[in-house]
Amino acid sequence: MRAFLLALPLASLLLLSTAAHAQPGPDDAWSDLKLWYRQPAETWQGALPVGNGRLGAMVMGGMAEERIQLNEETLWTGGPYDPSREGGAEALPEIRRRLFDGEFEQAHDLFGRTMMGIPYEQMKYQSLGDLRLSFPGHEEATDYRRELDLDAAVARVTYRVGDVTFLREVFSSPVDQVLVVRLTADRPRQLSFTAQLHGTRNPAHSNYGTDYFQMDGLPPDGLVVTGKNSDFLGIPGRLTYQAEAHAHAEGGTVSVDYRTLRVEGADTVTLFLAAATSFVDYKQVDGDPAARVAAVLSAVRDKPYPRLLADHLDAHRALFRRVSLDLGRAPDRPIDERLQALAEQPDPHLAALYYQFGRYLLISSSRPGTQPANLQGIWNEDANPWWDSKYTVNINLPMNYWPAEAGNLPETVRPLLQLVREVAVTGQEVARKHYGARGWVLHQNTDLWRAAAPMDGPSWGTWPVGGAWLTLHLWDHFRYAPDEAYLRDVYPLLKGAVTFFLDTLVEHPDYGWLVTAPSNSPENFPAWSGNGRFFDEVTGLYLFARTIAIGPTMDMQILRALFGAFADASERLGEDAPLRAEALDYQARLAPLKIGRHGQVQEWIEDWEDLEPEHRHLSHLWGLFPGEEITPETTPAYAAAARVTLERRGTGGCGWSYAWKTALWARLYDSERALHEFNAHLTQSSTPNLFSRCGRALQVDGTFGATAGLAEMLLQSHGGRLHFLPALPDLWPDGHVTGLRARGGFEVDLRWSDGRLDEATLRSNAGTPCRIRTDTPLSVTSNSRAVPVTFTDGLLAFDTQPGTTYALKMSDGN
Numbered sequence: 001m002r003a004f005l006l007a008l009p010l011a012s013l014l015l016l017s018t019a020a021h022a023q024p025g026p027d028d029a030w031s032d033l034k035l036w037y038r039q040p041a042e043t044w045q046g047a048l049p050v051g052n053g054r055l056g057a058m059v060m061g062g063m064a065e066e067r068i069q070l071n072e073e074t075l076w077t078g079g080p081y082d083p084s085r086e087g088g089a090e091a092l093p094e095i096r097r098r099l100f101d102g103e104f105e106q107a108h109d110l111f112g113r114t115m116m117g118i119p120y121e122q123m124k125y126q127s128l129g130d131l132r133l134s135f136p137g138h139e140e141a142t143d144y145r146r147e148l149d150l151d152a153a154v155a156r157v158t159y160r161v162g163d164v165t166f167l168r169e170v171f172s173s174p175v176d177q178v179l180v181v182r183l184t185a186d187r188p189r190q191l192s193f194t195a196q197l198h199g200t201r202n203p204a205h206s207n208y209g210t211d212y213f214q215m216d217g218l219p220p221d222g223l224v225v226t227g228k229n230s231d232f233l234g235i236p237g238r239l240t241y242q243a244e245a246h247a248h249a250e251g252g253t254v255s256v257d258y259r260t261l262r263v264e265g266a267d268t269v270t271l272f273l274a275a276a277t278s279f280v281d282y283k284q285v286d287g288d289p290a291a292r293v294a295a296v297l298s299a300v301r302d303k304p305y306p307r308l309l310a311d312h313l314d315a316h317r318a319l320f321r322r323v324s325l326d327l328g329r330a331p332d333r334p335i336d337e338r339l340q341a342l343a344e345q346p347d348p349h350l351a352a353l354y355y356q357f358g359r360y361l362l363i364s365s366s367r368p369g370t371q372p373a374n375l376q377g378i379w380n381e382d383a384n385p386w387w388d389s390k391y392t393v394n395i396n397l398p399m400n401y402w403p404a405e406a407g408n409l410p411e412t413v414r415p416l417l418q419l420v421r422e423v424a425v426t427g428q429e430v431a432r433k434h435y436g437a438r439g440w441v442l443h444q445n446t447d448l449w450r451a452a453a454p455m456d457g458p459s460w461g462t463w464p465v466g467g468a469w470l471t472l473h474l475w476d477h478f479r480y481a482p483d484e485a486y487l488r489d490v491y492p493l494l495k496g497a498v499t500f501f502l503d504t505l506v507e508h509p510d511y512g513w514l515v516t517a518p519s520n521s522p523e524n525f526p527a528w529s530g531n532g533r534f535f536d537e538v539t540g541l542y543l544f545a546r547t548i549a550i551g552p553t554m555d556m557q558i559l560r561a562l563f564g565a566f567a568d569a570s571e572r573l574g575e576d577a578p579l580r581a582e583a584l585d586y587q588a589r590l591a592p593l594k595i596g597r598h599g600q601v602q603e604w605i606e607d608w609e610d611l612e613p614e615h616r617h618l619s620h621l622w623g624l625f626p627g628e629e630i631t632p633e634t635t636p637a638y639a640a641a642a643r644v645t646l647e648r649r650g651t652g653g654c655g656w657s658y659a660w661k662t663a664l665w666a667r668l669y670d671s672e673r674a675l676h677e678f679n680a681h682l683t684q685s686s687t688p689n690l691f692s693r694c695g696r697a698l699q700v701d702g703t704f705g706a707t708a709g710l711a712e713m714l715l716q717s718h719g720g721r722l723h724f725l726p727a728l729p730d731l732w733p734d735g736h737v738t739g740l741r742a743r744g745g746f747e748v749d750l751r752w753s754d755g756r757l758d759e760a761t762l763r764s765n766a767g768t769p770c771r772i773r774t775d776t777p778l779s780v781t782s783n784s785r786a787v788p789v790t791f792t793d794g795l796l797a798f799d800t801q802p803g804t805t806y807a808l809k810m811s812d813g814n
């Protein structure tokens with residue numbers, strides 16, 4: 001009886017909370033959204049991620065030994081620094097001369113010597129530490145289950161030892177800014193364990209000692225780690241940090257012996273963990289982590305656990321439940337088994353689960369006021385992570401935000417907006433010093449300190465359109481939710497991005513087109529004569545080949561979109577008519593899209609072969625996705641060429657490459673190829689917890705990209721028109737999705753059966769005219785009254801009123 005009472009409050013609370021959000025979709029569909037396993041994670045990459053955008057944890061789920069690895073998103077190496085290089089622009093004319101004269105190797109070397117930022121590399125994202133729990137006697141447990149409940153944003157571990165069932169729940173509350181570990185047993189006084197809070201060893205500090213962090217007990221019920229971040233590449237570590245955990249036990253005793261916390265004979269224990277660094281912003285590091293941690297802990301100290309959990313659930317579900325996707329029920333099998341069975345056994349629910357996992361991960365790693373999601377989101381256990389776990393802009397950072405707008409999570413884009421605001425400041429210095437130009441520029445990478453210079457070596461760093469690409473995300477944010485005040489706010493960022501290119505585009509001496517020079521088509525190797533393995537003096541590495549190029553197709557596509565966005569924005573705001581005319585003139589003079597000798601979209605200005613034909617990047621298909629200049633309707637020849645390019649690239653590559661291909665095939669309306677890439681991503685390049693992998697590295701980009709790809713299969717809204725179910729695979733004949741967003745300020749629900757749309761519901765938030773691509777006419781009603789429509793050439797059009805809902809159905813006879 002007592003066990004039942006102990007279990008009741010939590011269960012009933014979860015039910016209550018579910019009822020409070022009885023939005024679209026049956027309740028059992030929400031409860032199906034679990035990643036579950038029959039065993040603890042074998043490696044960190046299989047652990048379950050929780051996060052509130054700032055404070056992240058990976059839960060391994062061990063029985064006798066639990067490891068909860070911790071991250072605080074502002075703990076990076078170094079401190080404020082400026083890698084821009086006075087006089088960097090002096091060699092630019094000579095670099096260009098060499099490029100136009102075909103002296104690519106020499107242009108590469110001169111760029112390396114003169115235009116690279118100093119230091120060449122950026123700062124690294126760091127691990128904060130580990131919460132280690134030891135449960136003596138729990139070695140032999142039964143009925144084990146580990147799950148990540150996406151709808152609750154709670155990781156759970158449960159198992160039985162003898163006749164006692166133990167439950168461990170972990171969540172990171174965005175409301176209280178605290179990580180909560182709740183431990184219960186279904187029999188009284190059965191909970192005994194020890195806890196330690198470990199700092200993360202960092203060999204960049206020193207080979208042997210750990211004088212850079214200190215672990216202490218805080219009697220009567222706490223543990224603390226204090227530390228200092230690492231210097232790197234001559235940039236002094238200027239951050240201090242603190243993490244603190246406190247145990248509140250119901251029943252039993254809590255004691256602290258030196259740096260071990262001991263709980264004995266408790267019924268329930270709640271561990272609160274708070275952490276902070278001294279980071280204030282990219283220029284300032286004089287915050288007080290101890291005061292920040294103390295403020296968080298004193299606010300939660302007397303907050304009843306049910307309230308804490310309910311607030312967490314409400315905050316999470318307010319975002320998470322905006323979109324529901326039903327592709328069928330979940331099989332009663334753990335994820336690892338479902339992944340293994342996927343080749344033989346279709347599992348449509350897994351796609352829906354994955355879609356929601358991507359949204360979960362974005363909510364957990366990017367919230368208003370936090371840093372944007374980095375290469376690993378906010379989850380990193382390593383002092384020397386792959387690619388520094390920073391922000392790579394030539395695909396990875398943009399891809400992180402692909403699912404945000406359509407997935408009804410526009411708030412998650414705010415950290416990206418803030419990053420753009422900041423790199424527009426640091427990038428202004430780089431524009432001036434490295435190019436003698438106005439405006440601002442960001443190259444292929446940035447970090448916590450907003451480095452904007454070319455970094456990592458000329459094979460990567462020559463690419464100047466990173467800022468332009470990110471700026472288009474800000475423009476897209478407006479297109480999904482037209483709002484003049486917002487547009488006015490971000491307009492200077494667009495203008496600064498444009499003016500940089502007005503000053504730096506140069507006329508190609510042979511063709512007369514305007515081109516970027518130098519640049520590269522990330523990170524692919526053109527077969528210009530003599531390109532091949534070489535010793536790169538900047539990186540000190542023998543590299544496969546050089547990448548340097550003139551006016552690569554991707555740059556041209558991004559700049560056409562940027563100039564177009566700027567012209568549209570300036571016209572809406574009634575600003576800068578002369579600059580608008582100039583931007584449109586430049587847009588018209590950019591190197592055009594070309595079809596190469598294989599019938600492919602040409603990647604470079606010359607029709608060079610690829611030294612690595614199946615290269616993972618698909619840069620020259622940017623105009624198909626995420627761009628909009630190639631579509632099967634408006635540019636059928638280029639759409640056909642894009643198909644050739646995709647065929648030639650093959651399947652495979654990094655996780656994010658599969659993800660991009662999923663979206664690209666969806667834009668070509670090839671549902672089966674899109675699904676194939678999605679499934680291949682799951683089986684070939686994902687961890688057991690559905691994170692994407694790139695080589696051995698865990699990366700969030702591919703998870704986010706595949707999430708966006710799934711949305712593109714269900715709803716597209718580029719080029720001024722909506723398209724329902726444009727790439728619906730045969731395996732998803734029946735389904736229902738609610739709450740997807742479309743450009744123009746719409747929210748869309750779709751219900752289909754036998755592979756055909758039954759009905760669509762469209763909520764117009766902005767009152768913009770609606771155009772829908774459809775082979776068959778649809779009847780449109782609002783409040784049961786027929787709405788006048790036109791239907792010509794497969795385009796249904798009608799006017800909408802703001803705040804009004806429209807029901808769309810197959811017209812009679814169809």
Ligand code: FUC
Nearest residue numbers: 375387392396523654694
């Ligand atoms: C780009 C990719 C790599 C990796 C890195 C983080 O440079 O080409 O594959 O994803 O970013």
